[in-house]
Amino acid sequence: MLTDPAPTTCAPHLLGLLGRSPVAFVDTPLPHPHGGFHAKVEYLSPGGMKARAAVAMLQAARQRGDLRPGATVVESTSGTLGVGLAFAGQALGHPVVLVVDREIERPMRALLTAYGAVVEQVDRPHPVGGWQQARLDRLHEILARTPDAYWPDQYHNPDNVAGYHALAAELSGQVEAVDVLVCSVGTGGHSAGLARALRRHWPRLRLVGVDTVGSTIFGQPARPRLMRGLGSSIFPRNVDYTAFDEVHWVGPVEAVDTCRRLARSAFVTGGWSTGAVARVAAWISRMQPGARVVTVFPDGPHRYLDSIFDDAYCAAHGLFGPAPGHPIEIPHPNAVEVTRWSRCRTVLDPLRRLAVPA
Numbered sequence: 001m002l003t004d005p006a007p008t009t010c011a012p013h014l015l016g017l018l019g020r021s022p023v024a025f026v027d028t029p030l031p032h033p034h035g036g037f038h039a040k041v042e043y044l045s046p047g048g049m050k051a052r053a054a055v056a057m058l059q060a061a062r063q064r065g066d067l068r069p070g071a072t073v074v075e076s077t078s079g080t081l082g083v084g085l086a087f088a089g090q091a092l093g094h095p096v097v098l099v100v101d102r103e104i105e106r107p108m109r110a111l112l113t114a115y116g117a118v119v120e121q122v123d124r125p126h127p128v129g130g131w132q133q134a135r136l137d138r139l140h141e142i143l144a145r146t147p148d149a150y151w152p153d154q155y156h157n158p159d160n161v162a163g164y165h166a167l168a169a170e171l172s173g174q175v176e177a178v179d180v181l182v183c184s185v186g187t188g189g190h191s192a193g194l195a196r197a198l199r200r201h202w203p204r205l206r207l208v209g210v211d212t213v214g215s216t217i218f219g220q221p222a223r224p225r226l227m228r229g230l231g232s233s234i235f236p237r238n239v240d241y242t243a244f245d246e247v248h249w250v251g252p253v254e255a256v257d258t259c260r261r262l263a264r265s266a267f268v269t270g271g272w273s274t275g276a277v278a279r280v281a282a283w284i285s286r287m288q289p290g291a292r293v294v295t296v297f298p299d300g301p302h303r304y305l306d307s308i309f310d311d312a313y314c315a316a317h318g319l320f321g322p323a324p325g326h327p328i329e330i331p332h333p334n335a336v337e338v339t340r341w342s343r344c345r346t347v348l349d350p351l352r353r354l355a356v357p358a
Contacts, residue, residue, distance in 0.1 A: 009090075009093060010091075010092060010093030011090050011091055011093075012091055012092070014046070014087065014090060014091040015055065015091050017045070017046045017047075018045065018046070018047065018051060018052065018055060018087075019045055019052065019166055019167065019170060020045065020170065021040055021041050021042050021043075021044050021045040021170070022040075022041050022044060022174075023038050023039065023040050023041070023171070023174045023175060024038070024039050024041050024266070024268045024297075025037075025038055025039075026038075026039050026262070026266050026268070026278065026281075026282070028261055028262060028265040028266040028282075029261070029265075029282075030258050030261055030262070030278055030279055030282035030283075031257065031261065031323065031325050032282075032283075032286055032325055033286070034282045034283070034285040034286035035285045035286065035289055035290070035291075036285060037182075037278075037281040037282065037284075037285045037293035037294065037295060038174075038175050038292075038293070038294045038295075039268065039277075039278070039281070039294075039295050039296065039297045040167065040170075040171055040174075040294070040295070040296045040297065041268055041297050042167075042296055042297060042298050042299070043270060043297065043298070043299045043300030044300075046087060047083055047084045047086075047087030047088070048080060048083050048084060048298065048299050048300075049080070049084075049167075049190065049296065049298040049299065050080050050081040050083065050084035050298070051083070051084035051087045051088065052084070052163040052164055052166060052167055053081070053084060053154065053159075053160045053163035053164065053187075053189050053190070054081060054084035054085045054087065054088040054152070054163070055084075055087070055088045055091065055092075055163065056159050056160070056162050056163030057088075057152040057154070057157055057159040057160055057163065058073065058085075058088045058089075058092050058094065058150075058152065059092070060159040060162070061150055061152070061159070062092070066150060067094070067150040068148050068150075069093065070093055070094065070095075071094060071148040071149065071150055072094065072095045072096070072097060072146050072148070072149045072150070073085060073088075073089055073094045073095070073096045073097070073149070073150050073151075073152065074096075074097045074098075074099070074139055074142050074143055074146065074149050074150070074151050075096075075097075075098060075099070075139070075151060075152050075153075075154060076098075076099045076100075076132070076135035076136055076138075076139050077098050077099070077100060077135075077154075078100070078101075078103075078104065078131075078228045078229060079100070079104055079105065079108040079112070079228065079229065079303065080229050080298060080299055081154055081187075082096075082098040082100070082108075082112045082117060083108075083111065083112065083115065085098065085117070085152070086098075086112060086115035086116060086117045087115070089116070089117070090115070090116065094150075095116075095118070096116070096117040096118070097117065097118045097120060097142060097146070097149075098112055098117045098118070098119050098120065099120045099121075099122065099135045099136075099138050099139045099142065100112075100119055100120070100121050100122075100135070101121065101122050101123075101125070101131040101134060101135055102121055102122070102123050103131060103228070104121075104228075105303050105304065105306055105307060106306060107302065107303055107305060107306060108303045109121075111303070120138060120142065122134045122135055122137075122138050125224075129222075129233055129234060130222060130224070130233040131233075132232060132233050132234055133233065133234065139151065154187045154189070154238075155187045155188070155232070155234065155236035155237065155238060156236060156237040156238060157238070158238065160187055160189035160193075160238055161188075161189050161192045161193040161196070161238055161240075162193060163189065163193065164189060164190045164192075164193030164194050164197070165193055165196075165197045167190070167193070167194060167296075168193065168194050168196075168197030168198050169197070171194070171198065171294065172197075172198065172201050175292070175294055176292070177202055177292050178198055178201075178202050178205050178292055178293075178294045179202075179204070179205065179206065179288075179291045179292045179293065180205070180206045180207075180208060180281075180284055180288070180291055180292070180293045180294070181194060181195060181198060181205055181206070181207050181208065181294055181295070182208045182210060182277050182280050182281040182284065182293065182294070182295040183195070183207065183208070183209060183210065183277065183295070183296060184209075184210045184211075184229070184230040184273040184276055184277050184296075184298065185209045185210065185211050185217055185218075185230060185231075185239060185247075186229060186230045186231060186232060186236075186273075187232075187236050187238050187239075188217075188236045188237075188238035188239030188240065189238050190296065190298075191207065191209060191239075191240070191243070191244075192238055192239070192240040192243060194296070195207045195240070195243045196240070196243070206245040206246075207243050207244050207245055208244070208245060208246050208247070208248065208280060208284065209244045209246070209247040209248070209347070210230065210247075210248050210249075210250060210273075210276045210277050210280050211230060211231055211247060211248070211249050211250075212225055212227040212230050212231035212249060212250060212251070212252075212272070212276065213225070213227075213249050213250065213251045213252075213338055213339060213340065213342075214227075214231065215230070215231030215232055215233070215249070216232060216233055216234070216235065216350065217231065217232050217235065217236070217239060217350075218241075218247045218249075218333050218344075218347065218348060218350070219333030219334055219348040219350045220249065220333060220337060220338060221337055226252045226317060227250075227251075227252050227255060227272040227276070228271075228272060229271055229272050229273045229298065229299065230272060230273045230276060235350060235351050241347055241348070241349040242347075242349075244347045245345070245347070246343060246344065246345045246347065247333070247343070247344050247347055248276075248280045248327055248341065248342065248343050248344075249338045249341065249342045250275075250276040250279055250280065250341050251324075251339065251340045251341055252272070252317070252319055253318075253319050253320075253321050253322075253323050253324075253340070254275070254276070254279050254323045254324055254340070254341050255272050255275030255276050255279065255308070256275065256308050256314055256319045256320075256323075257275075257323035258274075258275040258276075258278050258279045258282075258323075259271070259274060259275040259278075259301070259304070259308050259309070260308070260309070262274070262275075262278060263301065263309070268297065269297075269300070269301050270297045270298065270299050270300050270301055270304075271298075271299050271300075271301065271303055271304045271308060272304075272308070273297075273298045273299065274297040274298065274299065274300075275308070277295040277296065277297070278295065278297070279341070280295075280327075281293050281294075281295040283326060283327070324340055324341045326341075327341045327342050327343035328340065328341070328342045328343070329342075329343050329344075329345075330342055330343070330344050331344070331346065332344065332346050332348070333346065333347075333348045333350075334348070
């Protein structure tokens with residue numbers, strides 16, 4: 001049963017902590033040697049990468065009058081945006097209610113509660129839309145009984161995209177140039193926001209999207225997914241399909257292998273999204289010598305100590321199997337259902353059935 005959120009005090013000075021995360025150069029073999037790539041280490045900013053989007057969405061809603069002073073913010077999350085909203089709620093003075101599912105990691109649930117968010121859990125996936133749809137159904141129930149509650153709707157809110165323009169401005173001052181930008185794709189916010197802004201500096205920049213096996217975003221069938229923080233079983237409107245030059249789907253075996261290699265040799269590591277983008281960025285750096293490759297590490301390792309970095313968990317889920325060192329090439333997103341790291345240079349908008357040639 002939902003516990004009413006406590007009134008939240010406003011701490012606007014917290015906004016001064018947002019952003020200014022460092023850029024790391026990574027040349028650790030992943031698994032093969034490569035020329036290296038740059039990674040914006042967003043977990044070293046309080047609230048993580050999605051605090052940028054959370055603050056942007058709440059500030060814009062306040063300016064429009066959609067979010068009243070002190071009103072409750074309600075959102076569905078697999079965890080990362082929840083931390084960002086907890087940060088934004090404290091900074092702007094809004095109680096936060098987060099709808100999660102039973103698959104959320106124990107440390108993440110504890111962290112969200114520690115930050116003052118009320119955590120509402122669903123225990124069964126929707127028969128068609130999976131955990132995401134089940135969370136959205138519960139979210140609407142909460143909205144209906146919570147006066148003045150505001151739903152940011154991260155998957156379809158253009159303010160999510162706008163929240164990453166500052167990240168692009170930081171990056172443009174931290175690297176000399178970008179030839180290839182590698183982004184994980186979940187809500188579609190940071191890939192759209194970053195690519196749009198960075199192409200003003202480097203118009204020939206190529207955007208590579210990284211999804212997870214079992215995600216429906218780029219036209220694959222939706223399946224149960226072990227990896228969280230990227231991928232979706234719905235079609236987020238924030239995904240800018242026309243911006244992508246190619247897409248990769250990465251599996252959990254490859255992501256675990258990458259995260260552990262990063263931890264052992266680069267020290268800077270993270271979770272599923274970090275492992276996925278690092279794998280792809282390293283491969284591109286190897287295949288395109290001299291290309292200036294940049295990616296974003298959205299979150300750090302602490303959430304994943306009971307999963308990616310736990311030997312018993314990985315053994316139980318078969319995650320110590322051979323990790324592919326290169327992707328399978330498929331000609332079209334509907335050509336075959338991918339089960340391991342795969343690459344496609346035809347990007348498909350599944351809702352419009354529009355093929356966007358690379």
